[in-house]
Amino acid sequence: xxxxxxxxxxxxxxxxxxxxxxxxxxxxxxxxxxxxxxxxxxxxxxxxxxxxxxxxxxxxxxxxxxxxxxxxxxxxxxxxxxxxxxxxxxxxxxxxxxxxxxxxxxxxxxxxxxxxxxxxxxxxxxxxxxxxxxxxxxxxxxxxxxxxxxxxxxxxxxxxxxxxxxxxxxxxxxxxxxxxxxxxxxxxxxxxxxxxxxxxxxxxxxxxxxxxxxxxxxxxxxxxxxxxxxxxxxxxxxxxxxxxxxxxxxxxxxxxxxxxxxxxxxxxxxxxxxxxxxxxxxxxxxxxxxxxxxxxxxxxxxxxxxxxxxxxxxxxxxxxxxxxxxxxxxxxxxxxxxxxxxxxxxxxxxxxxxxxxxxxxxxxxxxxxxxxxxxxxxxxxxxxxxxxxxxxxx
Amino acid sequence: xxxxxxxxxxxxxxxxxxxxxxxxxxxxxxxxxxxxxxxxxxxxxxxxxxxxxxxxxxxxxxxxxxxxxxxxxxxxxxxxxxxxxxxxxxxxxxxxxxxxxxxxxxxxxxxxxxxxxxxxxxxxxxxxxxxxxxxxxxxxxxxxxxxxxxxxxxxxxxxxxxxxxxxxxxxxxxxxxxxxxxxxxxxxxxxxxxxxxxxxxxxxxxxxxxxxxxxxxxxxxxxxxxxxxxxxxxxxxxxxxxxxxxxxxxxxxxxxxxxxxxxxxxxxxxxxxxxxxxxxxxxxxxxxxxxxxxxxxxxxxxxxxxxxxxxxxxxxxxxxxxxxxxxxxxxxxxxxxxxxxx
Numbered sequence: 262x263x264x265x266x267x268x269x270x271x272x273x274x275x276x277x278x279x280x281x282x283x284x285x286x287x288x289x290x291x292x293x294x295x296x297x298x299x300x301x302x303x304x305x306x307x308x309x310x311x312x313x314x315x316x317x318x319x320x321x322x323x324x325x326x327x328x329x330x331x332x333x334x335x336x337x338x339x340x341x342x343x344x345x346x347x348x349x350x351x352x353x354x355x356x357x358x359x360x361x362x363x364x365x366x367x368x369x370x371x372x373x374x375x376x377x378x379x380x381x382x383x384x385x386x387x388x389x390x391x392x393x394x395x396x397x398x399x400x401x402x403x404x405x406x407x408x409x410x411x412x413x414x415x416x417x418x419x420x421x422x423x424x425x426x427x428x429x430x431x432x433x434x435x436x437x438x439x440x441x442x443x444x445x446x447x448x449x450x451x452x453x454x455x456x457x458x459x460x461x462x463x464x465x466x467x468x469x470x471x472x473x474x475x476x477x478x479x480x481x482x483x484x485x486x487x488x489x490x491x492x493x494x495x496x497x498x499x500x501x502x503x504x505x506x507x508x509x510x511x512x513x514x515x516x517x518x519x520x521x522x523x524x525x526x527x528x529x530x531x532x533x534x535x536x537x538x539x540x541x542x543x544x545x546x547x548x549x550x551x552x553x554x555x556x557x558x559x560x561x562x563x564x565x566x567x568x569x570x571x572x573x574x575x576x577x578x579x580x581x582x583x584x585x586x587x588x589x590x591x592x593x594x595x596x597x598x599x600x601x602x603x604x605x606x607x608x609x610x611x612x613x614x615x616x617x618x619x620x621x622x623x624x625x626x627x628x629x630x631x632x633x634x635x636x637x638x639x640x641x642x643x644x645x646x647x648x649x650x651x652x653x654x655x
Numbered sequence: 656x657x658x659x660x661x662x663x664x665x666x667x668x669x670x671x672x673x674x675x676x677x678x679x680x681x682x683x684x685x686x687x688x689x690x691x692x693x694x695x696x697x698x699x700x701x702x703x704x705x706x707x708x709x710x711x712x713x714x715x716x717x718x719x720x721x722x723x724x725x726x727x728x729x730x731x732x733x734x735x736x737x738x739x740x741x742x743x744x745x746x747x748x749x750x751x752x753x754x755x756x757x758x759x760x761x762x763x764x765x766x767x768x769x770x771x772x773x774x775x776x777x778x779x780x781x782x783x784x785x786x787x788x789x790x791x792x793x794x795x796x797x798x799x800x801x802x803x804x805x806x807x808x809x810x811x812x813x814x815x816x817x818x819x820x821x822x823x824x825x826x827x828x829x830x831x832x833x834x835x836x837x838x839x840x841x842x843x844x845x846x847x848x849x850x851x852x853x854x855x856x857x858x859x860x861x862x863x864x865x866x867x868x869x870x871x872x873x874x875x876x877x878x879x880x881x882x883x884x885x886x887x888x889x890x891x892x893x894x895x896x897x898x899x900x901x902x903x904x905x906x907x908x909x910x911x912x913x914x915x916x917x918x919x920x921x922x923x924x925x926x927x928x929x930x931x932x933x934x935x936x937x938x939x940x941x942x943x944x945x946x947x948x949x950x951x952x953x954x955x956x957x958x959x960x961x962x963x964x965x966x967x968x969x970x971x972x973x974x975x976x977x978x979x980x981x982x983x984x985x986x987x988x989x990x991x992x993x994x995x996x997x
Contacts, residue, residue, distance in 0.1 A: 309770070311891060312748060312770035312889060312890055313767075313770040313890045313891065314748060314768070314769060314770035315767075315768040315769075315770075326816055327812040327813050327828075328812070328815075328816045328819075328828050329828075330827050330828050330829050330830070338816040338817075406840075407843055410840060410844050410847060410848040411844045413844070414845070414846065415845065415847070416846075417846070418846070430844055430846070430848050431802060431848065509800065510799055510800040510801075511798075511799075511801045511802070511850050512800050512827075514800070520829075521848060522829065599807075599831070600831075600832060600836060601831075601836075602804075602807075602829045602830055602831040602832075602836070604830070608807060608830070608832070612741050612808055612832065613741070613808050613812065613830065615741065615745070616740065616741045616744065616807070616808030616809070617764070617808070617813070618764075618768065619744055619745075619748070619764075619765070619768055619769035619770070620768075621745050621748070
């Protein structure tokens with residue numbers, strides 16, 4: 262609908278016949294869409310009423326009455342379906358965030374390794390990409406799940422590691438940290454160390470811009486962030502103990518447990534998506550002109566620094582848009598949780614809750630809205646990041 | 656743009672027309688189509704499972720065949736739609752099937768808020784637990800802290816939650832989309848992911864047959880719930896609900912009166928007025944339902960009476976070997992009781 266009046270700011274809108282016709286058509290289109298939506302809703306309401314199917318969102322206040330095996334937030338059977346929704350949402354977000362995180366780390370590592378001058382490393386990375394990308398995701402998740410529950414021993418024959426780590430077919434059990442006196446000072450020290458590291462980095466960058474002399478800010482920051490809280494922790498007499506889980510009856514009581522369903526789902530999502538991300542990273546790096554690396558080399562930069570300072574920053578502009586769509590895929594694919602019995606949003610809300618209440622339209626609408634919102638927010642964040650990467654004219 | 660507006664207008668017109676179609680007259684729809692759409696499980700031996708020739712068989716399947724026999728005089732005029740526990744009611748509500756014979760429990764909320772009707776109880780069951788013999792557990796009350804595998808979206812999850820909370824026991828429910836995934840997970844590994852598997856007792860007997868070594872597992876004695884299983888139909892078509900209800904009652908009455916697939920032809924000459932009313936040689940019970948007078952003859956000749964169907968699919972003539980128990984006729988101490996056909 263671009264015409265001259267749009268592109269000439271300040272000029273008044275003229276009531277030409279073409280403009281009137283365009284406005285009328287647009288109004289008619291909006292009206293038709295609204296009418297269609299209204300007619301769909303009215304039809305659905307009428308049909309539900311005819312069949313005596315309850316409708317509305319009142320069910321969210323009813324008691325759920327069933328238990329969920331893994332919940333990030335407190336939940337028991339006397340909580341409401343609304344709470345079940347939050348439990349499922351939290352689990353979906355947890356799996357998605359961890360999946361994205363691991364997929365990114367593994368994907369970048371494999372993508373870079375694939376371009377490595379080492380023949381073995383490059384071939385290994387290539388094999389990884391081919392295997393993970395060409396096998397269905399559901400198959401991979403089930404593979405990890407059946408591997409875990411099939412190969413690992415039962416609770417009574419658990420593999421026990423250091424620090425009270427326990428591994429069996431009920432999951433990986435970590436000891437429960439118990440806070441002692443003075444732990445808050447360790448946290449304060451950690452906070453102070455982070456601030457100090459930020460100050461050092463800023464100063465180092467400013468000095469490099471001013472004088473051209475580098476400073477190992479990364480290493481110093483890492484030393485500060487790890488060292489300072491550790492020193493305080495040791496000075497205060499280690500105010501944090503680990504309470505290992507103990508075997509009682511069928512299973513270990515206490516500790517933090519990562520159930521196999523969760524581990525298999527995150528592993529499957531991360532390893533599968535990493536294969537795609539590796540290809541995106543490889544393509545991004547190869548999109549950067551060879552001359553850039555050669556120029557960097559001629560300045561005396563070592564290959565690692567060249568990759569870090571010259572190639573990757575330019576490659577990111579090519580990498581980010583397809584990376585965004587991979588992140589969205591992780592979120593959507595996390596709904597395969599049902600196959601391994603992990604209680605994500607689709608399993609506990611669009612599954613169990615739907616079946617107990619029968620309110621398909623409301624529940625599916627809410628579930629769709631959640632996935633849409635997560636996807637739009639992810640895309641928004643990645644687009645903002647991409648805009649920051651855009652070349653800045655100096 | 657003109658074309659788009661036209662398409663939208665057409666869309667609205669067609670939706671408006673579709674919404675005015677009535678929910679009544681399921682029988683007419685079925686007769687016009689020529690076969691019944693029957694929702695069944697995705698494979699529960701004894702109730703509904705495809706055999707090695709790809710034909711469905713089982714107690715629930717035979718109920719649908721009996722319906723088809725009553726309506727068409729041909730038990731083959733059924734299309735079976737395999738449904739997961741979580742999809743079954745939506746499929747019925749939305750009209751994908753006309754009757755759901757899928758070992759579904761009759762509960763108040765399903766009867767009211769889901770817009771369904773449960774016309775009959777074809778199998779009285781209760782929920783139980785199966786464990787490995789090697790665990791040396793003899794009672795469900797010893798299951799504190801156990802991991803339990805089940806299928807999601809059933810009353811099973813609710814009953815287990817009630818039972819464990821009532822007895823102040825902790826447990827971990829690992830719920831899967833389908834029974835197959837749940838039983839496979841229970842059976843994987845030497846000392847599997849789950850200590851116990853839970854579903855209705857008859858279901859336990861059926862699922863046990865799928866295990867690698869069925870003899871290594873035992874069903875615990877506790878029955879923690881009432882599970883009246885039967886066909887479900889959409890609320891709002893009383894005639895169709897009546898046909899489904901009286902198909903079951905006719906099969907029970909046939910067993911009670913000794914009318915079986917073998918004897919039905921000779922029974923047609925019976926002087927017993929009850930038998931005569933059942934078989935349509937007297938009165939017009941079938942026509943009152945919208946069927947033909949000989950509807951019960953069709954059912955019993957093609958499919959059998961309730962006792963025959965029971966023994967063939969889940970009873971002593973089947974691998975499940977479930978005793979009649981609560982499902983015996985009321986005259987033999989059971990709960991299967993049919994109102995008079997007159």
